[in-house]
Amino acid sequence: MKSARSDEFVDIVLADVLEVYGYDFTGYSRASLKRRIVRLYEMDKFVSFAEYRYRIRTDSNYFKRFLEEITINVTEMFRDPDFYRDLRTEILPKLGTYPFIRIWVAGCSTGEEAYSVAIILKELNLLHKSLIYATDINSAVLETASKAIISLNKLKLYTENYIDAGGTADFSDYYTASYSLGKLKDELKSKIIFSTHNLVTDNSFNEFQLILCRNVLIYFDRPLQNQVFELFDGSLEKFGYLALGTKETLDFSLVSNNYERTGAGKIWRKIQ
Amino acid sequence: MEQRCETLIIGGSAGSLDVLLKVLPDLKADLAFAIILVLHRKSGRDNMLTELLRSKTGLRVKELEEKEQIKATNIYIVPPNYHLLIENNRTFSLDVSEKVSFSRPSIDVTFESAAEVFREALVCLLLSGSNSDGTDGSRKVKANGGRVFVQNPISAGSPFMPQNAKEHGNIDAVLNIEEIAEFINHL
Structure with missing residues (x-):
């Protein structure tokens, strides 16, 4: 061409x-x-x-x-381990004081982030009272996500990430291996709802205490980024958290005044 | 025939940092174009590379941000683990899609994207490295009227990358390390 x-x-x-x-x-x-x-x-x-x-x-x-x-569907479990460490030590313990925790993983692709969050929740003894909504524009990747399968050639990376992220168990506790595939434990999936959602055209569908949308907004132009930030703002409870990718920022958005940056990585807290 | 340079993109992998550390101190302070560094490196949150390069030049060195407007005289570093693409309005776009030639950032991805935006006003320089990244991109740059130079493979810590581009890509000339700063100053 x-x-x-x-x-x-x-x-x-x-x-x-x-x-x-x-x-x-x-x-x-x-x-x-x-x-x-x-x-x-x-x-x-x-x-x-x-x-x-x-x-x-x-x-x-x-x-x-x-x-x-x-659409770009490259993801990994515990990608940017420092981020997951912040989630484990700073953010989720605060949400643990709520009777029920609702989390939205927006643009979840094949589910690796949602499962990573579920593992941390389990280790903090919060999984039983949590629900993770994992959405993507693309129904094919959600089918893959719901199978909870990881290829064994990625295990070395995931195990390293898990350890760097402060994991307290053995990563091998979370999957059973057969041939070249690992199947993640059903318990993790039991608290995840996979569903299609288009950030461009669909509306808010619930109120959350934590929204993760990492490395999705880099693909949107500024006006669309603003539109999506407004969608997140309308979907986040007061004192809820918004987590973005390492090169993404809320700073230029119209809703930025409602937020303050937490000390930890690219995570903002809604303050009004 | 004098071609104006709007942007210089330098691609490098193993062995390229030493070259940059030698070249940066000799660059003039009023370069009329931006320099973008696409370097293969370990990912991490630290900005040691930025600090290190900053200590070697009076030019402004920064890790680039997505949607940032490209400005002359700045030296931009591509963040680890992202591909860099260039938009028609001269802003940066980041992308975490599949690695290309086992690399993210991939030099090919940035060369190819920039080739179509800057066309004749693009200059690319490929330094030391041990994989084939940059070769495909060099052809795209040339096809769009831009210019491509490589570090002399004999002087490279890892000669494969410039050598491969020289043999299988499309380049204008080979530069010795001592020649690079002068070359950039006169673009």
Whole structure:
């Protein structure tokens, strides 16, 4: 695909996807989206843009693939261990004083963060009174998430992360291994509800004491970031916490005055 | 034929830090373009690399932020564990998608993205390193009218990366370490 024209192609594809399927990607950061749309075009060996466009518009199964490939679903358990350490030592113990803890993992992808939070809750003896809502735009990744399977080649990394995050048990206590796969314990999943939710078009659906949305907002332009921050603000109880990715900030948002930064990492507390 | 430089992107992996530490002190203080450093490194919360490079130059050195506007004379460092892409409006976009050539940040990803934005006004420099990152990107930069230079592999602690780009990519010239600061000052 010629680069000068690919910007135009991306505009056309995004308009098609909105018109035919109702998914609105027009507020996404363009460079990353363009890279993935062009990458899929090359990977699936289309001979012309017209053919690619026709396939996306008319083949809803292919659109599923499109959706999976252009959204980014790279995640890991206990990614950024320092963050999980802060969650364990600072944030969750404070929420532990509530009779019931509701947590929203927004943009959960294949579920690794939700399971990581469940493990910490269990070790703090809070899992029994917690509920984790884990949502994503993409139903295919949620199917994967609900299977609670981890590939064993990731175990070394996850175990290291778990230890760095201050885990107090053996990580191997949380899964049973067979062949090349590990199955996470059912107890962890019993407190997680996986559901589709589109941050761009869907509304608030509950009030939470903690919202995790890490490395999702980097894909949105400023106006869309603001819109999503307002959605979070309307979904967070007073004195609730909002956790973002290491390179994301609430500072430029319209709701930032309602929050103060906690000492720990990229975590903000709602103060009004 | 004089080409204006709007942005210089320097890609480096194993062995590249030593080169940067030698080059930075000799850069002039009023560079008319921004420098972006795409370096393979261990992830972590600390900003030791930023501090270290800052101590070697009067130019402003900072780890870049997403959506930040690119400004001339600044030296930007890509944060560990993110790919860097460039938007048409000259702002930064970060991306945590799959590693490319076992790397995140990937030099190829940034070279390719920047190639389409800056076109003839892009200059890329590939330093020491032990994988093939940067080679594909160098072709994309050249295809869009930009220029690509590599550190002389003979002088590199890990020669594979510049050597690979020289053989399989598309480059303008090879630079010795002593030549790099002068070269940048005259872009």
